[in-house]
Amino acid sequence: MRIGELAETTGASVRSLRYYEQQGLLQSQRSGGGQREYATEAVERVQLIRCYLRSGLPTRVIAEFMPCLHSGTTTAAQRELLTVERERLAAQIAELTELSERMDWMIDQAELRAEPARQADGAAA
Amino acid sequence: MRIGELAETTGASVRSLRYYEQQGLLQSQRSGGGQREYATEAVERVQLIRCYLRSGLPTRVIAEFMPCLHSGTTTAAQRELLTVERERLAAQIAELTELSERMDWMIDQAELRAEPARQADGAAA
């Protein structure tokens, strides 16, 4: 598959795909005149990359443990990094969960404050 | 409280606090010669702002529903925004949770691959 198709199926821009490769997150074969050729696994790989990016990991860090996915061995440093990032992720999830609850509360409040007259009507808003 | 103290208690930099104000996230009284004066509630406010920022909300969006917190009323647009962002947050939490699980798996794999010889020893690694 060429870069345009990969971009379309993953939702990443062509620009981003080249950037991921430049940062060592993604590999490609070059076919003949230098055009990138991707295996079908690349789709999943790109989705994973974007997931990590959305989670706040910089490409530099992602690049460090990406090798785990295809090489058979891992170094102590990689395992350490994975563990640290997993912790970070857990903390982030906890924080977002708390924030989500706070937003629920804010939404409740907001609805109460929407039409003050309704409060006397009853709870059937 | 002045800006230095607020910065110290919240962990935000003085620079960031001024930026939050500039973006409409934070208010301050100006005392005499133009120095910012914060009420004690500002501490909580700043923590909330930073929490939202960490969750990926841009200041522009935060600024839109910040008024809910102190004005007594909310507009339909604000409630809509809150709901949309809560959804976004929920989706983000789900995604991070999945990613976290995937990392757990990666860590397991990584440990297995660490010293291949150990695999024959048994599960007590």
Next chain:
DNA sequence: CTTGCAGCTGACACTGATGTCAGGTCCTAC
């Protein structure tokens, strides 16, 4: 062979939150 779309590289721009510096002002302690 030509046409034209897709791809290539390289460079510059942008956004958003923050750092940092310069030059000036406030305010507290002496």
Next chain:
DNA sequence: GTAGGACCTGACATCAGTGTCAGCTGCAAG
């Protein structure tokens, strides 16, 4: 009143990911 630290504004820098443009090349269809 003066020294010095905290604060002010404004500007420029940084980082990461991405957009975008220019100029060139690959490749498939006619």
